[in-house]
Amino acid sequence: MSQKGYTSIVVLILLIFVSSLFLGAGALVELSLRQLRRGEDQDRELRLLREKAGQVIELLLDDPTPFADSPGDPVWAGLAALSGQETQVTLRDLSSRIGPNWIRKEPLESLELLRPESSPRELQQLREDTGLHLDLEVAFSELFRGGVLETLCTPYGYFNLNVSDEFVLRRVHYLRSGDLAAAEAFHVRVQEARSAGRIIEPDGVEDFLGESYRLLFPLVNAEPVMNVYYVPERVLEGLCRHYEVPMARAERILAERRAAEWTPADLDGILGAGSGAGAASGGGASGGGAAMLRQYLGLTTWFWEIRAAAGARELTWIVARVPPAGLPPGTAAPEYRLVEERIRP
Amino acid sequence: MRMPGARRKRSPEISFRNEHSSEGGFTFVEILVSLLLVSVLGLVIWSGLARGENLVRRTFRGTADAVRILQLDTALRKAAGRVVVPYWEAGPEVETAGDSVRVSWLDGQARRYLSLERRGGLLAVGFSTEEPEGLFGPFDEIALGLMTGPDGTTRGIRVAVVGGAAGGWGGGTVELQARFGGQPLWARSSE
Numbered sequence: 001m002s003q004k005g006y007t008s009i010v011v012l013i014l015l016i017f018v019s020s021l022f023l024g025a026g027a028l029v030e031l032s033l034r035q036l037r038r039g040e041d042q043d044r045e046l047r048l049l050r051e052k053a054g055q056v057i058e059l060l061l062d063d064p065t066p067f068a069d070s071p072g073d074p075v076w077a078g079l080a081a082l083s084g085q086e087t088q089v090t091l092r093d094l095s096s097r098i099g100p101n102w103i104r105k106e107p108l109e110s111l112e113l114l115r116p117e118s119s120p121r122e123l124q125q126l127r128e129d130t131g132l133h134l135d136l137e138v139a140f141s142e143l144f145r146g147g148v149l150e151t152l153c154t155p156y157g158y159f160n161l162n163v164s165d166e167f168v169l170r171r172v173h174y175l176r177s178g179d180l181a182a183a184e185a186f187h188v189r190v191q192e193a194r195s196a197g198r199i200i201e202p203d204g205v206e207d208f209l210g211e212s213y214r215l216l217f218p219l220v221n222a223e224p225v226m227n228v229y230y231v232p233e234r235v236l237e238g239l240c241r242h243y244e245v246p247m248a249r250a251e252r253i254l255a256e257r258r259a260a261e262w263t264p265a266d267l268d269g270i271l272g273a274g275s276g277a278g279a280a281s282g283g284g285a286s287g288g289g290a291a292m293l294r295q296y297l298g299l300t301t302w303f304w305e306i307r308a309a310a311g312a313r314e315l316t317w318i319v320a321r322v323p324p325a326g327l328p329p330g331t332a333a334p335e336y337r338l339v340e341e342r343i344r345p
Numbered sequence: 346m347r348m349p350g351a352r353r354k355r356s357p358e359i360s361f362r363n364e365h366s367s368e369g370g371f372t373f374v375e376i377l378v379s380l381l382l383v384s385v386l387g388l389v390i391w392s393g394l395a396r397g398e399n400l401v402r403r404t405f406r407g408t409a410d411a412v413r414i415l416q417l418d419t420a421l422r423k424a425a426g427r428v429v430v431p432y433w434e435a436g437p438e439v440e441t442a443g444d445s446v447r448v449s450w451l452d453g454q455a456r457r458y459l460s461l462e463r464r465g466g467l468l469a470v471g472f473s474t475e476e477p478e479g480l481f482g483p484f485d486e487i488a489l490g491l492m493t494g495p496d497g498t499t500r501g502i503r504v505a506v507v508g509g510a511a512g513g514w515g516g517g518t519v520e521l522q523a524r525f526g527g528q529p530l531w532a533r534s535s536e
């Protein structure tokens with residue numbers, strides 16, 4: 001009888017061993033499956049957020065007045081439809097501010113963005129020494145007044161041939177070509193155009209850039225850098241002051257921009273930069289000054305930030321609109337390119 | 346009182362004891378049959394246990410490898426997402442040695458870099474430091490590379506691993522690709 005009991009214990013131990021083995025395997029498989037499912041859920045969430053961001057671009061493309069990105073555009077109504085209880089979608093103009101990466105010394109001085117102890121020359125030197133920066137706070141906070149970088153400045157925007165610092169243009173050329181001699185030759189061409197008081201128009205960019213066009217366009221162009229609908233009041237007034245454009249024009253823009261949708265000709269009229277405004281000498285006389293101001297102020301937003309969030313997960317897209325001259329011949333529709341994607345957490 | 350000449354009756358209980366007592370034991374054939382049965386039963390149990398153990402081991406290994414690859418995939422996507430090449434640049438600076446790849450513009454800063462390094466069967470992922478932030482594997486083979494667009498520009502990182510789940514589930518090389526968080530803006534889109 002005792003032998004029978006012993007056998008039962010062996011069988012029992014074996015059963016326990018086998019059970020625990022299977023239990024352990026089961027637990028591992030369950031945990032792993034849970035992790036795989038979590039990964040799949042996250043992928044699905046991300047796909048959904050990307051779809052939403054893509055739909056915002058569709059809305060931007062569907063704008064019946066592609067020459068102007070105004071607060072009255074259908075995209076803003078469409079955003080409300082895209083957002084729901086679980087998903088929030090937002091759109092923000094990113095480029096209609098001053099770019100510490102490209103601003104010239106003279107307008108910067110007039111805008112009074114720097115700390116009293118800092119000078120525009122220091123900013124120029126800093127850019128020469130350390131290059132261009134995406135993180136403005138890290139790079140420029142010692143030179144700019146508190147809060148200015150967050151509210152009035154942006155690292156996103158194109159380098160307009162007429163208003164960007166000439167040394168910055170040289171650096172951009174060098175970054176793209178890796179050829180210092182070619183960058184210097186380009187720098188000399190820019191200097192010559194400025195000395196002659198010549199304003200390069202968008203349709204003259206390809207001729208002006210020559211062989212460098214392939215390297216520099218659309219990064220370097222002649223489109224107005226900021227959208228008049230979204231430019232901060234202080235920047236608008238500072239630029240009007242610098243280019244000696246009557247302040248009443250800035251006031252009119254500020255008063256009407258919420259409701260109006262202007263055409264490029266309307267904006268020329270408001271700023272006094274219509275045909276005949278002609279060449280500019282970089283500021284000064286009101287006609288030339290207005291023409292220069294027109295290089296800063298346009299009706300198009302070039303860089304947008306699209307955010308889509310669901311629960312704790314957030315997707316941020318930064319998209320750039322390619323200027324018309326960069327589109328293939330015969331293509332009229334605007335084109336947006338994704339330049340940054342951030343995913344949190 | 347018993348009558349003279351009368352035969353004494355055997356009780357059935359006594360008779361039963363005699364026929365089935367333990368002293369009587371089993372016959373040789375009975376023992377052989379029982380031994381055979383026990384052996385067959387033992388063999389069945391043994392082979393079942395062995396097969397079960399093998400299955401459990403394979404499940405363990407396959408699942409662990411799948412999780413390892415999933416963890417590596419998640420980590421690579423996060424790491425590559427932190428490489429933000431500004432739109433004005435031509436592309437990131439990339440240093441490739443036999444066992445490692447280094448990519449600049451980590452967190453949008455030119456001097457910070459993402460590094461991927463093979464250490465035996467492990468893949469070390471680091472952020473501007475000698476010490477890795479994470480070690481993944483082990484894998485039988487690891488191949489490091491860059492993900493490029495049709496125009497030849499660098500768009501992300503590519504890691505191919507062999508072993509584990511690939512072998513266990515009958516697959517081949519598992520290739521993981523992760524795009525950078527930011528990329529230069531060029532004249533013609535080649536997406």
